[in-house]
Amino acid sequence: MSRKKEYILLVILGVIFLAAGGYLFQVWEDYREASAGYQKLKKFIIEKPDVEKDSKGKPKKQEDPEENLPEIDFDGLRAMNGDIVAWIQIPGIGVDYPVVQGKDNEHYLHYTFDRNANKAGSIFLDYRNRADFTDRKVILYGHNMKDGSMFSNLKKYQDAGFRKEQGRVFIYLPEKTLTYEVIECRGVTETNSVYEMDNKEKQMILSTCSSIANIRIIVKCNMEGEYDH
Secondary structure (H helix, E strand, C coil), rough: CCCCCCCHHHHHHHHHHHHHHHHHHHHHHHHHHHHHHHHHHHHEECCCCCEEECCCCCCCCCCCHHCCCCCCHHHHHHHCCCCCEEEEEEEHHEEEEEEEECCCCHHCCCCCCCCCCCEEEEEEECCCCCCCCCEEEEEEEECCHHHHHHHCCHHHCCCCCCCHCCCEEEEEECCEEEEEEEEEEEECCCCCHHHHHCCCCCCEEEEEECCCCEEEEEEEEEEEEEEEE
């Protein structure tokens, strides 16, 4: 009887092990597919040929940054997904993604830009906002992925030693480019007033989840400049 119980226990443990292995494999596969898919979209970023590069191949800091800002092929992106509204770059933390807007704030939590179901989801604009970013407050959402993708690195702004120059956010729109300066990073509850659409300043909120249930990490950014294409 004892041996039979041991056998049953081994079978149960084996099933649990296989289920856990299958889940981890699916998570890894989602990460891989999302990363590959978003990497392919980089071809829609058109850098101007006169941008000077440093020894590591990165663009040098310009006196007039608007003169050398890259262009985004929105026509090409729109052919793939008509929900495209912008492209966001935060060079200091490696954020470089298209921004979409759905009919609610749920859909793009579960779907990537190429419309495939995936845990990575997309960076998306709050459905209450205007797509041209003209609201006084603009809210963008993205997952806090364990592989460092999407909005995972927003938490770096909580580090006291994080340099100010790493806190510049670029929002590329079809007709113009907006630049923002990061001014604050903190944790809030999901019902915090920061998610309400009433604001006196021209401000953008970047939001992601945290390791604590019902707590979100938010980064506040003030409008810095606006450049027509």
